[in-house]
Amino acid sequence: MEPPERPAAHRAAFAPWDDPAARPLVVYDGVTKRFGAETAVVDLSLAVYEREFFALLGPSGCGKSTLMRMLAGFESPSEGRVLLAGEDLAGVPPHLRPVNMMFQSYALFPHMSVETNIAFGLAMEGRPRDEIGARVGEALRMVKLDGLAGRKPHQLSGGQRQRVALARALVKRPKVLLLDEPLGALDRKLREETQFELMALQERLGLTFIIVTHDQDEAMTMATRIAVMDKGRLAQIGTPRAIYEAPTTRYVADFIGDINLVEGKVTGAEGSRVSVMTALGDMVVAEASEPVSVGQAVAVAWRPEKTRLVRAGETGPAGSVMLTGTIADIGYLGDWSTYHVDIGGLRLKAALANAVRRAEDAVDWGDPVRLAVAPEALILLVR
């Protein structure tokens, strides 16, 4: 698909969720959904703004699909409201909702050609024949399937089917496009390509996308904001950067990316500076995200790539937490290496970029090393 026409700087400035005057397009207001004795979604509230690429992320069974299906109209909330452009959707059947969904299975109609599949939504709207033809042609070009209009779904590859499903959902110009694990059935290479195509398409069309995924890389790459879900509840909502760099719970910290996590007790708090007594000694967290009291049980966490490896004889950066241990394992990935370091009965991870080609000064299994972590890199987790 074509490159985005909008300059990249525009995307960086896009943050309607920080603007108190901005009106959200989709609102979940205290939504609970029960299936018999099971509760899939628990008193959940969140807002999605126009032109967002919003990701619902979580393991299977966390309620993310249920949340999406309530917006499409296939499920109705047991409690609470779902609003679209300020309007309560309660009682509005799926066929009257101005949202379209791309199904995980693609759900292409097997007895119809590619063209008829894409035209289906417009035909149901009762659009004139010329308009349908023109818009279907446009949609086919958009997903680069111009030559395959007459094929049946079973004559297409997985990637082509995915494009037909996308074109069929987009051709009605929905207010919100819902994507249920849209790339789940594609192989890795195609998946990465398609991620960027979807992003470019979303920017070009200026539409609002909500995607359900269990793949954190997918969510991190594409989304403006991510809602991390855990057992029917919202664990955290924020930009990919905020979710990764400033997780607010142990669950989110652990679910997204790799993390080192050490339990401890607060020994002193001075503004956002918090001292914590841990199994690895005293640690000072420079920027605690929420107030804590002395004696409170907390966890200190940091990302492996925020670690520096300090060899014997070298001095670490001033003010850093220094941890002494031995290398237990090295995973060489080419661009990066992951080191597993045994310190005080814990196994910690450090990730370092292999910036130098030569390997003469590389550390080896069993080498004593020190890890340096800056106070700014430490995350304080209360929940």
Next chain:
Amino acid sequence: MMSPRSRYLDATALTLGFAFLYLPIVILVIFSFNASQLVTVWGGFSTRWYAGLWQNRQLMDAAWMTLKVATLSALLATVIGTLAALALTRYARFRGRTLFSGLVYAPIVMPEVITGLSLLLLFVSLGLERGFWTVTVAHATFTCGFVAVVVQSRLVTFDRSLEEAAADLGAKPWQVFTHVTLPIIAPAVIAGFLLAFTLSLDDLVIASFTTGPGATTLPMRVYSQVRLGVTPEINAISTLMIAAVTVLVIAASLATKRGAARG
């Protein structure tokens, strides 16, 4: 590896088995082309009994009656059976589902004499005049269970997200059914229709119970004539019935297979 001896045994068993099943029918077909008036004496090849059929007014009337009953009752059974299959697969947890599905399948295993007798009692107590309509309704009653079974087997593998996708794209519930559900289950519905048609075509017992004067079906006519002695004409009409049933059963199984292959 199979030894030559066991292969020989297999071939024999197969031959005997098929002979057991089809020999009577083959003999009937052969004698329908018998030139002789005597049923069991071969007098050379002839198609005179087939030609003679057209002159036999009673047989022709019965054949026409049977076709009308079969077509109409099969249509009725297809509609009712398909709706029953939809209800049984779609609303999986409604109250009394087990009872309902049992009720749908009961006519399949019920002895025909019982079905016929109870329908007769019903028609009599309702004060209905027995004839074309009572036979048609009776046939629809006992064949709709078969349609339900065939259609249900197709619906079990039906991907519900196809219907959700159609609704999502703006199709009203009845449009979802006519544009997506029905075309996809059509092979099973057609197979069900053909099965119901065939069952009605060769039913004797239920028809005898539920019919009245002026609505004699072909199997009834054949049966009553046979009691007076088998004529080569009966052989001819029977051969035609076998041919019709064979063609329909093959068509039904092809329809099911094609639908399954297309997914």
